[in-house]
Amino acid sequence: MIDLYELVYKVNGPIRPVGDSNTDAIRLANLKSLTELVDNLLTDINALAKDNEHSQQASVKKIARCASGFITDIRAGLKEKDTL
Numbered sequence: 001m002i003d004l005y006e007l008v009y010k011v012n013g014p015i016r017p018v019g020d021s022n023t024d025a026i027r028l029a030n031l032k033s034l035t036e037l038v039d040n041l042l043t044d045i046n047a048l049a050k051d052n053e054h055s056q057q058a059s060v061k062k063i064a065r066c067a068s069g070f071i072t073d074i075r076a077g078l079k080e081k082d083t084l
Contacts, residue, residue, distance in 0.1 A: 008034075008037070012033055013027070015030050015031040042071070045071060049065075049067035051064075053068065
């Protein structure tokens, strides 16, 4: 069975440049598509964390904590790997 990661790349297409202008133009478009998807997913996860952090329902709060922890880990990882 194909996992979600593989499925996204199968639908989106490769993003690594190969040094051929025509191929790399397609891969740039693929990269832009992928970054838009990631941005939307991160926005959704962040909103989920913020919108539900004070919920009185245990199951909702558990999901909000998971989302919040993920966002915190992403932020820490980006600061740690500050390569730009």
